[in-house]
Amino acid sequence: MNRLPVCVAKLLFKSNNLTLKLFKVMKKIFDFWVFSHPTLKKLIMELKIVFLILLVSVSNVLAIPVYSQTAKVSLDMENISLEQVMDEIESQSEFYFIFNQKQIDVNRVVSIQDDNKLITDILPELFNGTNVNYLVFDRKILLTTDPLENNLLAIASATEAQQNRVTGTVTDKDGASLPGVNIVVTGTTVGAITDINGKYSIEVPQGSKSLTFTFIGMEPQEVSIGTMTQIDVTMTESAIGLGEVVVIGFGTAKKENLTGAISNIKTEGILTTTHTSLAQSLAGKVAGLQIRQNSGEPGRFDESINIRGFGSPLYIIDGITRGSGVDFQKLNPEDIESISVIKDASAAIFGINAANGVVIVTTKRGAEGKVKFRIHSVIGTSTPTNLLEMCNSSQYMDIRNDADVNAGRPAYISKEELDKYHAGGPGYESTDWYDATFKSHAVMQQHTFSAEGGNKTVSYFTSIGYQNEGSFMRSGDMYYKKYNFRANINSNFTKNLVAQIDLSGFLDERYQPGNKDYFFIYKGTTVSLPTDKVYANNNPAYLSNTFMDQSPVAFSNANITGYISEKNKVFTSKASLTYTVPFVKGLKIKGIAAYDTYNGLDKSLSKSYFTYAYDALTDNYLPKLLRSPSSISNSYSDNNFLILQGHVIYNTKLADVHNIGVTLVYEQKQSWSRIARLSRDYDAFYTNDQINQASTTNQQTSGNESESATMSYLGRFNYDYKSKYLVEFAFRYDGSYRYHPDSRWGFFPVVSGGWRLSEENFIKDNIPFLSNLKIRASYGLVGEDAGNPFQYTTGFTTTGGGGYEFTNGSYLAGAAFPSIANEKLTWYTSNIKDIGLEFDFFRGKLSGEFDVYQRDREGLLATRVVSLPNTFGASLPQENLNGDRTRGIDFSIGHNNNIGKFHYSVKANFNFVRTMNCYVERAPYTSSWDRWKNGNTDRWNDMIWGYSYAGQFQTIDEVIYYPGQNGTQGNLKELPGDYKYEDITGDGVINNNDMLPLLWNGQPKLFYGITFNGQWKGFDFNALFQGSGKYTLKFNANYVTVLMFNGANQPAYFWDRWHLSDPYDPTSAWVAGKYPPSRMNKDVGSMYKESDRWRYDASYLRFKNLGIGYTFAQTVIKKVGLSNLRVYCNASNIFTICQKIVKPFDPEKLPESTATAGNFNSGYTYPLTKSFNFGINVTF
């Protein structure tokens, strides 16, 4: 505790002044209605003032010269530390305490009850019976155990002599007084607030340079003190959102001076959503930032993050290129100060790999001031957004029986047996496999504890966090846990030398049962038959045999089938020194070194297990051994990144109108990594899950190392004239280890400019309510790494060749022959153009940004293999051949307003983008039809060709006379109720030639989001709607296939099918249904051909998030020693509007993802969740 410099000055009003002010406000409102709009802006300001006054009126103590004779304090505290009492006195009054900590025991427990008493009455009570002497000197209270006489002079000189009083009046530009203006001695926390007449009085410590005046809606002002004792200030209005500082590549810029397309979101905007993935906290909030959640699996983090449809962006965290999208998603949102999204060629300053845009994350730093502790805890529960109903055993048997009958085979089961399934008696019940495996909800919790503060020389922000996300598994064997920490430290070594040390890291673990992906567990719930049982003879000691041996109950239990545990240990560090060159104004030199290390520690155990068939005849359980042998593996990866940067930064202003900035940077990046994997099988008996306890038979190892290096020189020059005409040029010269020495250096420039029309007098004079209007444009070149490194050289390698057993029992690894190299291979380039418009009317009433953009890529990799004769015997190397073009628009519109005490804002953002192929290397077209059907060049690449659905066959005659649609089989396999397709060519055959580009592909082209924010008194409220459009979903597995895998279960909707009225009488009449007659895959004709019958429009709008919070009034929480307390609850994925058929799969999930390889477009991924969270945020 260092109390000497701490002085919290408060300006307090008499309550009768408030009444007067309210009267004035009401009068103004009346004026407004009478005299219409000219007073509108004033009114808004008045409302703000009222709001402020409400917040700060605490007591009616008035500041007069002999403060101690008038200031009264009320205390009602029992068994509380002396320190807290002192705090309370300081908070109720302008008094502050001065003492030596060695002398005064601030932890002493006291009780005190005083109502509206003078300090001189309180102090004797407080220190009665102690050796503490006290002295009240104006607003200072000296506590000491020494004789007072010894201190008196010292105090007088130490306090009075060092303090100056400055008073003054603050007005707006019309001369009206401004109450509630915040005045701070620059660089300190010493402050005051203007009173009802706009007057203030502040004690200024000696040596202070200036005062800073701030007020909502006004431009901040800094006024130097000099020898003045009275400073009157006139404040001018600022437009909302302007003056905001945005982090850009290698620097910062004011929002209004940006010439590139850069979106920015601050911590408050991020934290309205609660989710384990940071990406989910951004979804729908930033124009052009496309985020799609592909699964809700704990710890999976397979959100696709994409800027403007360009592809995976580059992530820059605190100025350093760091990690992947997954690492980005694992950042603790609480640590983040702001995120900038660079959407256009401004990214060129990041050089290679910035072609898809850049996400810049800036973490929090501490500021000078008393230490502030913050605790944030959230607990939540979630349920799947939607679930799919599968066939019960009666429905399944109907379909299964039909499948044989419809294919001309004998019925699968007898009529008597089928009737028993319909009746559902003992032994014929349905098993709900989903219910047997999963529970209804999962639980999540997140906690962060942070501390920030500092003094003149050192400031810090530190945090530790914990996250635990459970799953729906009944077994409890799937979860994700994360521990993270961060320490960002600033140190001013001297006036001109500032150091920053940032350390952060996390440990996390993703644990899943069954030694298989969730995919298999979920698949198990859909393919296992409702007629199978979980346990043989319903005896829980014996898992039952099931169809395809996919029992999800076994897979979801780590004790039965094993587990996979993926752990990461990540440590990132950065040290920087900034030297402000004293003899050249505006010149800074900066050096940065960053070292990050990522360690992966994966372990997997696969256990063999038994399932059983119960033989009632003998009362035996017949075992079936599955997944034998048991095996265990460990794998380790160690990845290291070292980045060094040197910056020279120069900013100057010439003739007060020419702002010039220059930034020059050298950067080098190096990385090296090593992986190793070891595994063993268990012989007959599984011992325990340690490598050493497994058998030495079939033990395997593998490992490899790799390294990389790049060097870059980059620079930026910006110039503006009175912030009116803005020009910027930036470049990066990048060298990469990946390419031949002659092709490894690339130059990536960008030029951009802006014109702030609103700064022109002809606009200011004629359209005064136009607070900001800017047009801007950028044009530049960015690079992207192409293909594998070292393609410029070749040689024999043991990795590509096969081996042979020349001696029985021993394997000799062979060496593959060299392939053909391409010394000219280099990165591909992206040429990005962007034109944008920014506007703001009525200072935030209506603001927006609108951008159109185009990216042309050249040099995408392709091989000329298709045109080579296949007797050549080698494939050509990859070359920079192909090109494509992405075009889109994005815009955002915002509205801020106050209605009474209710402040609210609405923001909407929108992005529409398509990509076309410009050149695609391919074989010559064989015909004009080939060109039409298979051509790519200059065509949008987002369409899918399909057959045109023409209804269902109604009769067998219709099937016979309809054009053949199943190749050489004609319509032999078609039945009434099957789908028929249009014969587009009219040639009597339905084949490839009849396909048309009818359907959008699986990638959304349209993204939008709408956010609402509101505050009223202590309440805050936010809502987020988010949606995507212009894309389709197609699933492959049993969601869209009857009796997949020769007899697996299927969704219940397939029961509504064409079928014979009596399956045991082939001549009986057909009964119509929504789906075709049920058959095994091998027996169907054209039923599953690509058409809109199976590929559904997946456009959706979802109520993504709703949050309500309440911040307790200061008066209440001060008493319990807190400085801020907010509680909130929020809910996510509350409802979704989309086609009914895609709901159970959730349209946001991506079935055609390659991210989760091997999912066969099945939709067997972890469901997205609807969640409800409760959180508490405490600062003290």
Add this chain to the structure above:
Amino acid sequence: MKLFKYIFCIIIAIALSNCSEDMLDLKPKDMLDVNTLLGDPAGVEVIMANLYYKLPVEDFLYYPRLGYDQYYGKTRNNLNRGEICAQLTDDANYTDKSTILDNTGLEYWDYSYIRNINQLIDIIPTLTIKDEDKATLLAECSFLRAYAYFEMVKRYGGVPIIKIIQEWTGNVEVLKVPRNTEKETWDFVMSECDVAIAGLPEVNKSSSRRANKFVALALKSRAALHAASVAKYWNKAPLIGTAVDQGLVGMPASDANGYYIQCIEASEAIMNSGKYSLYMPTPANPAVAAENYRKLFEDPNVAPMESIFISGFVSPIREQAHNYDVMFGPVQCSQGWNFSGRCNPTLDLVDIYESYSNPGQSAPIVTTTDGVTNDYNGYKASNPYIRWDNTYDIFNGKDARLFASVILPGTTWKGITIVIQAGYVQPDGVAKIETKQDITVNGVKYYTFGGANTTQYSGFDLFSGTQTLTGFSLKKFLQEAVNVTPKAESSTSDWVDMRYAEVLLNYAEAVVESGYTANDAQTKAFEAMNSTRRRAGHTVDIPLTLTNVFRERRVELAFENKRIWDLLRRREYHEVFTGTVRHALAPVLDLRVDPPKYIFVRKYRSSETAKTFLPRQYYRSIPDVAASGLVQNPEY
């Protein structure tokens, strides 16, 4: 504060000192130094390991439906899911699919392999090894090239013969090489074999699994017989088109004898060398013969005298292990593995095996007292079925090799009785065959397929796809003693690609077909054919006729991927498959009698549609002629 200034300067200095482009000169860590590798014979062996790995041997990994070049097979993604050549013929079925050779599959077009061999041929003269080692290596390269071209010519007819390494200069046209004629290509195979025969030692010092003189002779014996058959029988299924006009496919019958003689001479060189003989040529009785024959394929290393060329499989790592045990073993022994029992030998093949009591004749399975064996229309209550106490005795007296090659209903395998039952006849005479519906008669419950679930039976249950639908399951090659891990790529038993018995039968066929008489050929051929019969326990020799040679060849070499090429080279495929459905033998429990007994129903295999082979399929379609400009084969 000076200290910090120094630190700052150091950071800048580090950054600047690293400003050397050397930093970017990294080397890939996965490439071997070419000079080091080729300067040492052991390094050459490393290269050979890759070339033998890519040698197109139709072994355990061969996945004919998709061909070597496709995903499976010799690019060794090694997912042979239980599909083998026999299933494309009348010898077997795939359990729940019904296929024969059609327009796709069975492809092998691997000019990258030819290029690699040519690369090595170019490098060898530059090596610092002894000249004699260089000559041997060059001869070995010729063997590999002969093998690869043989595999191409037997599929496509004439193909471009490329002996140099073509360079890419940006001009596609100069790379285009026209097809050689079929005859030129066969002759190239013959001449490459001759180079190998002349240059290779009788024993390869490095490994018995690399080519030697006799391996090259065996290859020539096989290839020459194929070429001769194509010439002789081409006109049985003639084709027309440009490829025919240019001689790219087809050869005149007059060329046949020349190739037959080359086959005879190559075979004879092996027979006369005294280096090879049959394994266990004189068994005590058929039971011993059966066990000897089974062991030969369980592990061909037990018979070095018969195994001329072995394709090795090693511990289950990487690509060098196979799936035969897990894919073909009966489901009752599957230990939970999901894809068992996938090769179902047909009744057609089982019928072919002779009985010891009637040598020289096929011995069809007789199921009725009237001896009718050509009624495949299924169960009829009125048929005079013979009733048996079990499902096994009906096969008594057949050739030992049947018992060693096929799991029959009731066979004991790995200590488990393999239950194969298609259904039952109710006491009222109505049969429930291949329809799952258990029945209780006189208080006793009978399961349709002879057991409660698939851990207890291996046949006729359509539901699970692991069941035989012909009544038989594959046994040849499977390991009875070794219990492999029930997962993919678990088997490491070796494949014998060339064995002495094939050489004998090649010789016998060539002699019979050509009427060759020199060097006492007729007698030697008679002896050759009967020697493999004697090894199977036969004691009565049969005359040297084409029919007898072919029955013997089909039986002796069953499932060794020979039948499909025999049907193709001799132009018999279209005769065998002309609206053909393969046949099954269904053991049925007859509940009309008490205690119940077994009857057998000869029937068409269920779920199989009639199959017809089109003559154009005698040649595969040339891939990607659009880019190469090659003349396509007829009718594609």
